[in-house]
Amino acid sequence: MPVALDRRTRRDADVRQVSMEEFLAVDFPDLVARHGEFVANGIASLDAPPLAVEIGDQCWSFTPDGATLAVSPGRAEGAVVVTFSEAEFSDWVQNQQSFNAMLVARELRYRGGSERDISIWDSLWLALLEGWPVVDDGIDFLDRRGEPLDLRRLFTPGDDPADIAHFLREAGFLHLRGWIDPSDMAKVSNDIDRALEYCYEGDGRSWWATLRDGTRQCVRLQQFSRRSATSVAILRGARWDSLRQALAGDEELVGPSADDNGLEALVKPVGVTVGASDVSFHRDCHLGRHAYNCSSPVVGIAVTASGEANGQLRVVAGSHRVLIPVEIAKTAPYLPVVAVPTEPGDVTVHLSCTLHESTPPIVEERRVMYTGFALPPRENGTNGNRKLSELRERVSAILLEHSVGPETRP
Incomplete structure (x- = not known):
């Protein structure tokens, strides 16, 4: 269910x-x-x-x-x-x-x-x-009519929003096309290039990784909306709000905000040896606080194409329903692992408690933006956890300090 x-x-x-x-x-x-x-x-x-x-x-x-x-x-x-x-x-x-x-x-x-x-x-x-089962031999994936779900299905704005909402809740992820003009992605990529010129290690708004040749490269740009008017226009557009409504279904979602912290741009280069660039299977709630925050849809926007050659998102379907441990997902998964190759302008969605990973580029770098929608706040609901927030921001520095490669999961 x-x-x-x-x-x-x-x-x-x-x-x-x-x-x-x-x-x-x-x-x-x-x-x-x-x-x-x-x-x-x-x-x-x-x-x-x-x-x-x-x-x-x-x-x-x-x-x-x-x-x-x-x-x-x-x-x-x-x-x-x-x-x-x-x-x-x-x-x-x-x-x-x-x-x-x-x-x-x-x-x-x-x-x-x-x-x-x-x-x-x-x-x-x-x-x-x-009360989240760790194993479930009877798990299945069904559409709204009770037929087997095609886990590789791609949804467009012309599809029934009820089917989109159901797929997200059933499988824990989505692959969407046609919600963003692909021609805008060239503009966004240029914005990334310009934003990189303003980044330096220790600036508090970027993450860095070490490449095989020993050089350091910025791999995550926070506060990207300050540097990309095109991206802000996407997040404020009517089509984006229709996406929010489709994902919400009978529930409520808010955002994403187009403010300083609502959007990140990621550059995934070839040959990362140390740093949090391409992260193997993890849940976004895996540091804790699943019961306080989940589950929010995390939204990726493909700036460049993705696939086996330049890395891609992979998800463990149903891992928001069956609590497969991270180490088991990495070595011997008992739920379907689905690759999500994208074209520029495609959108991916995964729930914050769905296991997912980013595979490393082999031939050429990949670029992607991440934002998300959120559940509405509850009265006396959550004040956040400062220690975990600070830990997330320190992950890149911790990996560098301990010289840990990109396979490490935050």
Whole structure:
């Protein structure tokens, strides 16, 4: 069944300091009664080890117990052990940050297991908190009439908006053509060239990567609307608003804003060796806060063509419905992986909780812009998370500091 865009179940106004004792007494019994089966099924299907959580000098283990999840004091045999401070644990059990966020920040302390185990437990824990199944042998992809969905379908403005909205919710992504004049993309590419002249490392509005020859190149231009009147005109046009309405369906979406922070331009060169340029499978909510923000449609505009030669978007269809772990998606996906080759002016959409990646260019560079639509704000809904926002902006610097290649996932 397709899922609604609005999956927000938590509000920042309700965030509190949670100890392990309080979590086990107040939160865990209800969560395990409702979602324990999802966790137990995931552990069995993915051959996950138990999870042991250390806080100070105390330790608790989470293990399968028949068709559900159980917790007991001490370290279970064969467990992967994660060590938390009290503040880290409190954030983790409220989906304020994930294991992946702590891995990216080089702050996760664990032993007795692999990064694959950590990735699986990232998904298992979110399954416990949110009731999002990690495995589902019965998943299918159907159109509004109950017929098999063509996952490579391309939608135009002439298609039924209800079919567009349904496809997005069913598959987690879209490929669109005819919503933007392709001739505008040459103008946008020229705007990118001019904007690059004003960028320098440390300017606070650009990301940089190292190429094979040792040179540094700007790969992400933030605040791009300041430099591209053509792009702003696209985002303010009637056709773009009709796209917003088509994606929203029976729900509500706002934006995108044509202000300083509403648009980014990405340049994806050949031969990146260090830096966040072509990022392998990840969710945009994978640092945390899925339950506070998801799911928003993330919109890409192809400035140049994309494909196997110069890199392209690939998505894991249905990964907003089945919580396949990132490491499993990278090595042995059990959901369909779909490449989305584009022509200049094509539009791609993926939900913020859909797994996706950018493959690296082999022959020539690729250019793309990213913006998005958002769910309407809720009263006392979200104040954001400053730590995660700062972490996202530091990803490029962290990768450079640790000389990590482009396959690393933020």
